[in-house]
Amino acid sequence: MTDANAALAxxxxxxxxxxxxxxxxxxxxxxxxxxxAPRECHYHVLVSGGGWRVREYVGAGNGPPLLIISAxxxxxxxxxxxxxxxxxxxxxxxxxxxxxxxxxxPRPGRRNGGLSDYAGRWIGEAIAAVSRAANGTKPFLLxxxxxxxxxxxxxxxxxxxxxxxxxxxAPLCFQPGCSAFRDAIVAMAARHVSETDIVPGSLLSQLxxxxxxxxxxWSRLLDAGxxxxxxxxATVHALVARWMLDEVTLSGQLVREILEWLYRDNRFCGGxxxxxxxxxxxxxxxxxxxxxxxxxxxxxxxxxxxxxxxxMARDRCGLIEYPGEIGVAIxxxxxxxxxxxxxxxxxxxxxxxxxxx
Numbered sequence: 001m002t003d004a005n006a007a008l009a010x011x012x013x014x015x016x017x018x019x020x021x022x023x024x025x026x027x028x029x030x031x032x033x034x035x036x037a038p039r040e041c042h043y044h045v046l047v048s049g050g051g052w053r054v055r056e057y058v059g060a061g062n063g064p065p066l067l068i069i070s071a072x073x074x075x076x077x078x079x080x081x082x083x084x085x086x087x088x089x090x091x092x093x094x095x096x097x098x099x100x101x102x103x104x105x106p107r108p109g110r111r112n113g114g115l116s117d118y119a120g121r122w123i124g125e126a127i128a129a130v131s132r133a134a135n136g137t138k139p140f141l142l143x144x145x146x147x148x149x150x151x152x153x154x155x156x157x158x159x160x161x162x163x164x165x166x167x168x169x170a171p172l173c174f175q176p177g178c179s180a181f182r183d184a185i186v187a188m189a190a191r192h193v194s195e196t197d198i199v200p201g202s203l204l205s206q207l208x209x210x211x212x213x214x215x216x217x218w219s220r221l222l223d224a225g226x227x228x229x230x231x232x233x234a235t236v237h238a239l240v241a242r243w244m245l246d247e248v249t250l251s252g253q254l255v256r257e258i259l260e261w262l263y264r265d266n267r268f269c270g271g272x273x274x275x276x277x278x279x280x281x282x283x284x285x286x287x288x289x290x291x292x293x294x295x296x297x298x299x300x301x302x303x304x305x306x307x308x309x310x311x312m313a314r315d316r317c318g319l320i321e322y323p324g325e326i327g328v329a330i331x332x333x334x335x336x337x338x339x340x341x342x343x344x345x346x347x348x349x350x351x352x353x354x355x356x357x
Contacts, residue, residue, distance in 0.1 A: 017200035017202045017203040017206075018198075018200045018249075020200065020202035020203075020247075021200045021201055021202045021247040021248075021249065024202055024205075024245045024246075024247050025245065025246060025247055027245045028242050028243075028245035028246045031238070031241075031242045031245070032242070036238045036239060036242050037239075037242065038077040038080065038081050038082065038239065038243070039081070039082045039083060040077050040080045040088075041057055041058065041059065041080060041083075041086070041088060041089055041092070042057070042058040042059070043055040043056060043057045043058060043100075044056055044058070046099065046129055046130070046133055047125075047126075047129040048104075049122060049125060050104075050113075051103060051104050051106065051112060051113050051117065051118075051122065051251075052101055052102065052103055052104055052122050052125075052126065053101075053102050053104060054067075054099055054100070054101055054102070054126050054129055054130065055099060055100040055102055056097075056098075056099050056133065057088060057092060057098045057099070057100070059092050060092055060095075060096065060097035060098055061092070061094075061095030061096060061097065062095065062097075063094065063095040063096040063097060063357060064096060064097070064134075064137060064138075064139070064140060064163060064353070064357035065096070065097040065098075065099060065130050065131075065133075065134040065137055065138075065139035065140070066091055066096045066097065066098050066099065066139060066140045066142055066353070067099045067100070067101060067126060067127060067130050067139040067140070067141055067142070067162075068087075068088070068098070068099065068100040068101065068142045068143070068147070069101050069123065069141055069142065069143035069147040069148070069150055069151040069154075070100060070101060070102055070103060070143075070144075070147045071143075071144060071145040071146040071147040071148075072103045072118065072146060072147075072150075072248075072250055072251075072254065073145075073146060073201060073204060073248065073250060074201065074243060074244070074246065074247070074248060075243065075246045075248060076100060076102050077243065078144070078240075078243055078333055078336055078337070079100065079144070079336060081236075081239050081240075081243070081336075081337060082239065085236060085239070085337050085342075087142075087336050087346070088100070090342065090346055090350070091350070094350050094353075094354075096353070096357075097133075097134055099126075099130050099133075099139070101122075101123065101126045103118070103248075105248060105249050106197065106198055106249060106250065106251040106252075108197055108198055112197060112198070112251035112252070112253060112254070113251050113253060113254060114251065114253040114254050114256075114257045115150075115153065115254065115257045115258070115261065115273075115275060116275050116276050117254075118150050118251075118254055119149075119150040119151075119153035119154050119275055119280075120153075120154065120157070120275045120276040121276060123141075123150065123151070123154040124154070124159070124161070127139060127141075127161050127162060128161070131161070137163075138161060138162055138163040139162060139163060140162065140163050140164045140165070140166060140353060140356075140357075141154070141155065141162050141164075141165050141166070142165075142166045142168070143166070143167055143168065143170060144168040144169055144170065144333075144335070144336055145168075145169055145170060145171075145299070145300065145332065145333075146170070146171070146258070147170070148166075148167035148168055148169070148170025148172075148300075149167075149170050149171055149172060149258075149262070151165060151167060151170075152165065152167050152170065152172055152268075152282070152285075152289075152308070153268060153273070153275060153280055155285045155286075155287060155289070156268065156273075156280040156281055156282055156284050156285055157275060157276070157278045157280050157284065158278070158284040158285070158286050159286070160286050160287070162287055163287065163356065163357070164287050164288045164289070164290070164353070164356050165285065165287055165288070165289045165290070166289075166290045166292065166349060166352070166353070167289070167290070167291050167292070167305075168292045168335050168336070168349075169292070169293065169294055169297055169299070169300045169332055169333070169334075169335050170291075170300055170305075171262075171299065171300045171304050172268070172269070172282075172291070172300075172304055172305055172307075172308035173266065173268075173269040173303075173304045173305070173306075173307040173308050174262050174263050174264075174265075174266040174268075174269070174304070175266050175269065175270075175307065176266075178301065178303040178304050178307070179298065179299075179300075179301045179303060179304050180212070180298065181208075181211055181212045181215070181298050181299050181301075182263055182304070184210075184211035184212065185207070185208075185211045185259070185263055186259075186263050186264050188207065188210060188211055189207060189259050189263075196252050197251070197252050197253075198249050198250070198251070198252060199249065199250045199251070199252050199255045200247065200249055201247030201248050201249060201250065202247050204250070204255070205244070205247065208299075212298055212299065214298070215298050215299060215330060215331070215332065216330065219330065219331070220241075220329055220330055223237060223326060223327065223328065223329055223330075224237055224329075226326045226327075227326060227327045230326075230327060232327065232339060233326055233327025233339075234327070236327050236328060236329075236337055236338075236339075237327055237328070237329045239337070240328060240329035240330065240333060240337055241329050243333075244329070244330075261273060268280060268281065268282070269281070269282060269307055269308060269311060271283070281311070282308050282309075282311035282312050283311050283312060283313070285312055285316065288316065288317075288318075288356055289309075289312065289316060289317040289318070290317070290318045290319075290320065290349065290352050291305045291308065291309055291317060291318070291319050291320070292319075292320045292322065292335060292345060292349060293305050293319065293320070293321055293322065294322050294323075294324050294331055294332070294334050294335055295321050295322065295323055295324065296323060296324030296331045296334070297324065297331045297332050297334070298331070298332075299332040300332065302321065305319065306319075318352060320345060320348050320349070322334075322335060322340075322341060322344070322345045324338075325338045325339065325340045325341070327339065
């Protein structure tokens with residue numbers, strides 16, 4: 001596809017997917033009328049920037065601060081779906097001071113940031129604000145999915161402004177063959193998929209479904225059927241399905257750089273990624289790291305985490321494997337919404353944090 005044809009295709013299809021975003025959000029709002037909606041715990045905005053803001057959650061203890069790096073795709077309330085399904089509340093209950101870096105929707109016609117902003121400057125500014133609020137205490141970074149990827153990239157600059165890093169179901173290494181989803185995304189995503197300033201979330205949702213229909217279509221249908229006999233599982237499945245409809249737009253520059261620099265070129269684990277003038281690589285991470293992997297997850301597979309862990313100094317990175325479970329809609333979010341995840345994986349995460357706090 002020529003540059004001109006790619007630009008024309010982008011101009012034609014972007015409005016269609018923006019409309020699809022609106023329709024999907026209306027579906028999510030409709031489900032909310034029947035009680036299928038998140039019930040987040042209280043927070044206030046600590047600080048905000050051009051493309052981000054930091055939430056400070058009410059009810060925090062006196063423990064070390066935790067800064068959650070939300071994924072730029074979808075809404076961040078996946079961390080806090082309901083009182084009994086909430087990583088945020090789990091950490092608050094353990095006495096941690098919990099903060100969340102939330103990405104604000106990009107604005108048309110303005111520079112909306114790439115990896116140097118999302119994984120560099122903006123995370124750095126958020127960490128500084130959290131440290132000030134916590135009387136100079138360095139925070140842990142926690143990230144799920146692409147939020148975990150961004151957190152790992154920031155840590156890979158060698159920054160010592162954080163206490164430790166926890167990455168949950170995060171794609172970290174993108175070498176060919178490590179993930180069928182990665183290979184399909186690279187084969188399908190046109191080099192100019194993000195020629196526009198704004199990329200509709202529904203476009204990425206469709207691309208993901210085409211790359212892994214088993215994850216986003218068939219396994220969801222199977223999970224729905226298997227959840228019918230268990231009210232808890234059926235409720236969680238419905239809440240996650242509603243969350244998946246709640247689309248957000250993304251920065252075109254960010255999408256392009258994630259697809260090209262990470263998925264296609266594997267620059268992070270390859271040691272060739274440059275962010276804010278620094279070479280960013282796993283071996284440069286200067287703090288303890290915990291990688292938590294759902295072995296049933298095809299989006300952030302175990303094979304995408306093990307090279308990342310192996311690239312670090314001996315005993316620098318711990319690894320927790322979790323087998324997945326029914327009643328989570330898609331396995332990629334199971335560690336944030338699964339009943340067994342809170343029974344078995346999260347106690348280990350909390351223990352790891354406490355040992356380094």
